[in-house]
Amino acid sequence: xxxxxxxxxxxxxxARQAAVGAVLAVTAAALPLRAQGGLSTEGALFLLVPVGARxxxxxxxxxxxxxxxxxxxxxxxxxARATRREVALHYSRTVVANGTVLAxxxxxxxxxxxxxxxxxxxYGAQELTDVDGTVGELLPRSVVLAATYAATLGTSVRAGVxxxxxxxxxxxxxxxxxxxxxxASTSGLDAGVQYQTTRADSLSMGLxxxxxxxKLQVNDDAQxxxxxxxxxxxxxxxxxxxxxxxxxAELHWSAELVNRTSLxxxxxxxxxxxxxxxxxxxxxxxxxxxxxxxGPAIGLGFxxxxxxIDFARVFGGFSSDxxxxxxxxxxxxxx
Amino acid sequence: xxxxxxxxxxxxxxxxxxxxxxxxxQRTLATAGVAPTESGRGAPLGEAxxxxxxxxxxxxxxxxxxxxxxxxxxxxxxxxxxxxxxEFANQRTEARRQRNRYRTLARDVARSLYGPTHPVGTWEYYxxxxxxxxxxxxxxxxxxxxxxxxxxxxxxxxxxxxARTTYxxxxxxxxxxxxxxxxxxxxxxxxxxxxxEYRWSxxxxxxxxxxxxxxxxxxxxxxxxxxxxxGVALANxxxxxxxxxxxxxxxxxxxxxxxxxxxxxxxxxx
Numbered sequence: 001x002x003x004x005x006x007x008x009x010x011x012x013x014x015a016r017q018a019a020v021g022a023v024l025a026v027t028a029a030a031l032p033l034r035a036q037g038g039l040s041t042e043g044a045l046f047l048l049v050p051v052g053a054r055x056x057x058x059x060x061x062x063x064x065x066x067x068x069x070x071x072x073x074x075x076x077x078x079x080a081r082a083t084r085r086e087v088a089l090h091y092s093r094t095v096v097a098n099g100t101v102l103a104x105x106x107x108x109x110x111x112x113x114x115x116x117x118x119x120x121x122x123y124g125a126q127e128l129t130d131v132d133g134t135v136g137e138l139l140p141r142s143v144v145l146a147a148t149y150a151a152t153l154g155t156s157v158r159a160g161v162x163x164x165x166x167x168x169x170x171x172x173x174x175x176x177x178x179x180x181x182x183x184a185s186t187s188g189l190d191a192g193v194q195y196q197t198t199r200a201d202s203l204s205m206g207l208x209x210x211x212x213x214x215k216l217q218v219n220d221d222a223q224x225x226x227x228x229x230x231x232x233x234x235x236x237x238x239x240x241x242x243x244x245x246x247x248x249a250e251l252h253w254s255a256e257l258v259n260r261t262s263l264x265x266x267x268x269x270x271x272x273x274x275x276x277x278x279x280x281x282x283x284x285x286x287x288x289x290x291x292x293x294x295g296p297a298i299g300l301g302f303x304x305x306x307x308x309i310d311f312a313r314v315f316g317g318f319s320s321d322x323x324x325x326x327x328x329x330x331x332x333x334x335x
Numbered sequence: 336x337x338x339x340x341x342x343x344x345x346x347x348x349x350x351x352x353x354x355x356x357x358x359x360x361q362r363t364l365a366t367a368g369v370a371p372t373e374s375g376r377g378a379p380l381g382e383a384x385x386x387x388x389x390x391x392x393x394x395x396x397x398x399x400x401x402x403x404x405x406x407x408x409x410x411x412x413x414x415x416x417x418x419x420x421x422e423f424a425n426q427r428t429e430a431r432r433q434r435n436r437y438r439t440l441a442r443d444v445a446r447s448l449y450g451p452t453h454p455v456g457t458w459e460y461y462x463x464x465x466x467x468x469x470x471x472x473x474x475x476x477x478x479x480x481x482x483x484x485x486x487x488x489x490x491x492x493x494x495x496x497x498a499r500t501t502y503x504x505x506x507x508x509x510x511x512x513x514x515x516x517x518x519x520x521x522x523x524x525x526x527x528x529x530x531x532e533y534r535w536s537x538x539x540x541x542x543x544x545x546x547x548x549x550x551x552x553x554x555x556x557x558x559x560x561x562x563x564x565x566g567v568a569l570a571n572x573x574x575x576x577x578x579x580x581x582x583x584x585x586x587x588x589x590x591x592x593x594x595x596x597x598x599x600x601x602x603x604x605x
Contacts, residue, residue, distance in 0.1 A: 111581045149577045151584060163573050165566070187566030189573065213569070214562050220551070221430060221558030222458035 043216035043225025044166050044186065046121050046142040050293050051101050052090050053328040057299015057312035058271030059285020061254040063206030063234030064194060068332065069103035072117045072148045075192035075208045075232070076160030079105050079113045080150035088332040094292060095319040097121045097142075112151035115162075119144040128174055136174015143167040156197070162190040166227075168218065188213025188227050203237040206256075232258045234269070242274075250275040267294075279303050283312065292317040293326050308332040383588040390583070393575035400579030404586075412575045419568035426561035433554035437461065437547050444543045445535035456533055463490055463529075465548050469536040470529040480512070483524050491528045498523035 050060045052070030062074030069088040071078030082105050092099035103117035121142040128136040144167070150160030167185040192208030209231055215224035234256030242251040256269040271285035283299030295316015302309050310330040319326045385403050393400030398412030441464055442453045463470075471489025475482040483495035498520040499506035510516045529535075537544040 108581075110584050112584060149580075151580065161573060161577070163570055185566075186562065187569050189569065214565055217555070217559050217562060219555065220458065220462065221555045224558075224562075 040228070041225065042228040043218075044142075044168060044188075044211075044227055046097075046168070047144070047164075047166060047188075047211050048228050048230075048291070049092070049094075049097075049099065049121070050328075051092070051099070051119065052088075053299055053310035053312040053330040054273075054281075054283070054301060055312075056092075056293065056297055056314060056326075056328045057283030057285060057301070057310065058254065058273055059269045059297060060287045060293070061234055061236070061256040061269040061271040061285065063192070063208055063232045063256045064204045064236035064254050065206075066194075068334075069105050069115065069117065070330070071150075071160075072103055072105075072115045072146050072162060073101070073119075075194060075206050076115070076148045076150050076162040076190055077158040077192040077194040077206070077208070078150070078160070079115050079148060080152045080158035080160055080194070082107050082113045084334040086332060086334050088330060091329045092326065093324075093328075094317075094326045095322040095324040096292075097123045112149055115146075115148035115150070117144075117146040117148075119146070128172070128176075128179075136172060136176060138179065139171040139173070141169055141171070143169065156195055158194040158196070160192055164188050164190070164213075166213075166216070168216065182218055184216055184218040186214045186216040186227065199237075200240050201237040203235065206232075206234050206236070208232045229261050230258055231261060231263070232256055248277040250278075273299075281310070287314075287316075290317075292319060295320065299328075306334045308334070386583060386588050389579040390576045393579045394572055397571045397575035400575060401582075404579060404582050406582070408578075412571060412578075415571045416568060419564045419571060422564035423561050423568065426557045426564060430554050430557035430561060433550050433557060437550040437554065440543060440547045440550065441535065444540050445537050445547075446533075448536065449534040450532055452532060454532055460529070460533060461551070464535055464537075465544075465551060467493075468538060468541075468544070470534045473528055473531050473534070481521065481525065483521075483528065491524075494527050495520075495524050 050056050051073035052067060054067050055062055055065065055070045055074060058065065062071070062078070065071060065074055066078045066081060067074060068079065068082065068086050070090070085107065086103075086105040088101075088103045088105075090099070090101040090103065099119065099121045101117060101119040104115065106114045106116075108114055119142075123140040123142075126138040126140070127134045128138060144164055146162050146164040148160060148162040150158065152158050165185060165187055167183065169183045170181050171183075172179045172181050188211050190208060190210045191212070192206060192210075194204055194206045197203045209229070211227045211229050213227045213229075215226050217224040234254060236252065236254035239251040239253065242249050251272065251274050253272045254270070257266055258269060259266045268288045269285070272283065274282045276282075279302065281299070281301035281303070283297075283301065285297045285299075287294045287297070293314050293316075295314055297312055297314045297316075299310060299312035301311070308331075310328075310332070312328040314320065314326040314328075317326065389400035389403045391400075392403055393412070396413075397416045398409035401407075401409035401412060438455065438461070441461060445464060446453050467490040469489045471484035471486055471491035473481070473484070473491060475484060483498075484491035485495065486492040487496050496506065499509075501523060502516050502520040503510060504516070537547075
């Protein structure tokens with residue numbers, strides 16, 4: 001019995017190390033690294049993984065985007081002009097994690113617009129084994145709960161703020177006596193503004209500060225990691241000539257700079273969306289950097305009445321190198 | 336119940352009991368001398384100006400905006416702010432107290448045999464004291480080049496093993512002393528090994544080492560609780576500010592059916 005317990009402990013320890021290594025690999029891969037390479041010292045890097053097929057298909061340029069529930073994870077000011085309620089399910093799949101997000105946008109009349117979202121990243125179960133086979137599982141996951149408020153301030157300005165509670169956890173099923181499970185949480189906020197001109201091309205500008213918050217403590221207080229705070233500034237506009245040349249068509253472009261608060265590591269995001277009869281959308285974009293979900297991306301969207309479906313795929317980053325390009329799917333209902 | 340928790344409870348209770356009658360009285364006084372404006376809306380211009388600042392006031396101090404808007408729920412925001420600030424202070428103090436305690440344990444038990452001075456180390460140093468019974472010696476033979484510890488049950492001995500494994504072809508066969516492989520391994524050791532003034536040993540003091548580990552756990556737990564309280568405070572600030580914005584948007588700057596709340600501006604873009 002003692003020998004079997006020590007073998008179980010050894011298997012548990014090895015499996016735990018593998019699971020923690022997988023979590024660390026995911027979080028390290030999600031960060032846009034410098035061209036020269038390097039490791040991030042920030043925590044909760046899963047916050048940088050994009051949400052929503054429309055966002056990804058448009059190169060993740062979110063500063064000026066009004067993407068419905070996807071704005072809860074982009075510029076919160078993007079839901080300020082929402083007039084219809086929305087429930088959306090966003091699904092993403094990469095080589096290291098599957099992400100599921102459920103989001104709700106609720107226009108509250110003069111009061112403004114409220115948004116609520118819940119996000120789960122599942123890094124996959126790791127089996128715990130002993131000489132007799134599988135005895136349990138390690139479950140590394142990340143969870144984010146978000147609440148957003150946005151409002152228009154006059155006819156040109158929109159502003160919004162998101163409070164989020166982010167959690168990184170390692171759970172265990174079965175005999176987990178020697179496995180160091182953990183549950184680390186922290187709070188953060190996103191804040192953004194958008195300014196809309198009255199020009200013919202509807203030029204708009206956006207500025208946002210994302211993931212500003214408290215450090216994430218997994219184990220030791222002295223080794224808490226700061227959140228991956230980012231400053232994003234962007235512009236976007238329509239191309240009126242397209243609507244004139246092709247009735248029912250609308251081409252919208254956007255460009256954005258993303259940087260850390262130290263302003264020493266900028267990344268560029270470019271995106272374009274062609275809408276046809278407000279029913280079919282073709283998207284393309286590019287996000288610079290070397291992390292997950294960076295590189296060129298394409299997207300497709302269909303709208304039929306109250307239901308819309310968006311799809312996007314990225315052709316760069318860790319998952320693409322591993323032969324499994326990141327795929328994003330969004331189902332949306334408006335009423 | 337710990338003293339800090341009692342302090343929080345008493346303060347919150349005092350705020351809840353005393354604040355409301357005082358503010359109700361002030362509101363009565365404030366409205367006593369108000370004369371209707373020409374538009375008949377009834378709120379003086381100064382009131383509108385005060386209301387305009389409610390969101391900013393709430394962002395700075397939760398409940399302040401609600402007080403400016405004459406809403407009784409300012410008490411709830413203020414109470415929660417008081418609790419979160421006190422809780423943060425309590426837990427932060429506890430974290431520091433436990434930190435000082437484990438440093439003292441390290442100094443008075445594990446390091447007491449090695450020299451009169453015990454400089455404070457980095458967190459990694461104290462973390463290693465959790466995991467290793469002994470640091471081992473830094474230099475086995477005094478004089479000349481550094482001779483790393485060979486006892487692999489100690490921290491220094493294990494560091495030297497890692498250095499040899501990383502840079503030597505065979506960790507058990509030393510290359511010539513002046514060779515590049517040897518120098519790299521020695522430099523690895525010099526960067527990471529515990530120096531004589533930081534040497535420790537828990538031998539025959541394993542009970543104290545266990546207490547040391549548990550004290551670090553308590554310090555970490557208190558740090559986590561402090562951060563959680565700060566998260567509550569952050570949410571409270573945001574919620575109070577959003578509440579004030581919503582009130583202004585619905586009621587207007589002058590209250591009731593007054594005008595809405597807006598920011599107007601333009602940029603010089605052709």
